[in-house]
Amino acid sequence: MKPIRKPFFGDPLFPFELAYKTVKKQINELPDHLHDRYELVYIHQGKGVFFIDNNWYEKKQGDLFIIPGNTIHHSLPHNEDPIVSSALFFAPPLLAMEPIDDSYHNLLCFDFARKKRAYRIEQPQYLISVTEAALEQIHQELEDKKTGYHEAVKLITCQLLLQINRFIRSVKERNPVGEPGVGPSWMKDVLRNIDEHPERENSLARLAEKANVSAPHFSRVFRQLTTMNVTQYVNAKRIILAKELLVRSDQNIIEISEQCGYETPTHFYRVFKALTGLTPNKYRNNQTNM
CATH class of the missing domain: 2.60.120.280 (Regulatory protein AraC)
Known part of the structure; x- marks a missing residue:
């Protein structure tokens, strides 16, 4: 989901x-x-x-x-x-x-x-x-x-x-701030890496291999803890990055789509509108007006 x-x-x-x-x-x-x-x-x-x-x-x-x-x-x-x-x-x-x-x-x-x-x-x-x-x-x-x-x-x-x-x-x-203690450490590492580099290729097989667990186990734990599959989670993180770039930079849509890891602007437009209800340009205009 x-x-x-x-x-x-x-x-x-x-x-x-x-x-x-x-x-x-x-x-x-x-x-x-x-x-x-x-x-x-x-x-x-x-x-x-x-x-x-x-x-x-x-x-x-x-x-x-x-x-x-x-x-x-x-x-x-x-x-x-x-x-x-x-x-x-x-x-x-x-x-x-x-x-x-x-x-x-x-x-x-x-x-x-x-x-x-x-x-x-x-x-x-x-x-x-x-x-x-x-x-x-x-x-x-x-x-x-x-x-x-x-x-x-x-x-x-x-x-x-x-x-x-x-x-x-x-x-x-x-006191320094510590991390919460809920969830396996390998999953925290995976989520941290996705968060820091959502633009990278983050397939289920690749992430499971890096976590040193089987793909079925990785998929089961990932969905249990995040309620999403890997593709959905990565897309959500990419669109969050895109929102920040749309508001805080003057980059055009093509540059932003590439920086967020999308191979084509068309794919970026489709995912962005599905998750936000707006096109990238409409979102940028709304935030600028606000």
């Missing part, structure tokens, strides 16, 4: 949504998916596993997950102890205000998560209290819709991000 695009149906002029204290069970969870919005997921109670990018995380009460845009992820709650969580989604330009202090901006924690591939925060009690209070306040503002509630939601969210950023900075200064 290829990763799907999570749809959003809120106000396009205020790209911000909160799914507050929803019960998560495996039967109604999305498979591998990605979206342009940034996401914060807080675990109120329950247990499960979160696959984010190329890592697996155990989920438990009090955990906070920081998921930048265009990051493949899916959740597997335990059926016996289902997750109750709150998920906050927003378009980064909504909160990416010009900082007065060059060393700080609201989205630092997302930059840190992407750079270090560390998407989970095991929060201390004071930050748990801050997070729960902020989510409750945001939920109330969105429910009541009083005058200025859009600004109130932005202010509360920025204050929450400030506390998260300060905590991450303090932890980073004390």
Whole structure:
């Protein structure tokens, strides 16, 4: 199953949504998916596993997950102890205000998560209290819709991000970030290599040989942990790279398709539209306008 695009149906002029204290069970969870919005997921109670990018995380009460845009992820709650969580989604330009202090901006924690591939925060009690209070306040503002509630939601969210950023900075200064412990080490190596070089030829046979396991075993474990086959996963990673190049560079579509590992622009166009719903040019124009 290829990763799907999570749809959003809120106000396009205020790209911000909160799914507050929803019960998560495996039967109604999305498979591998990605979206342009940034996401914060807080675990109120329950247990499960979160696959984010190329890592697996155990989920438990009090955990906070920081998921930048265009990051493949899916959740597997335990059926016996289902997750109750709150998920906050927003378009980064909504909160990416010009900082007065060059060393700080609201989205630092997302930059840190992407750079270090560390998407989970095991929060201390004071930050748990801050997070729960902020989510409750945001939920109330969105429910009541009083005058200025859009600004109130932005202010509360920025204050929450400030506390998260300060905590991450303090932890980073004390301890190096370690890798999550879920999943076999050879699979972590494979996913890391695909992530670093999605443009390379990454066939099932080649990857299984490098991992020193049989192709059937590799395929079974890969699909079990990522819910995709190798081709689908590689294409998803290539399109994520293509999105970044479309937004951050002036390269033309042919150059980008080659840099992402596609032999022809036609193949690139077809895969890009299948995964994003847009042509590469339309995606670039939309992001530029935003």
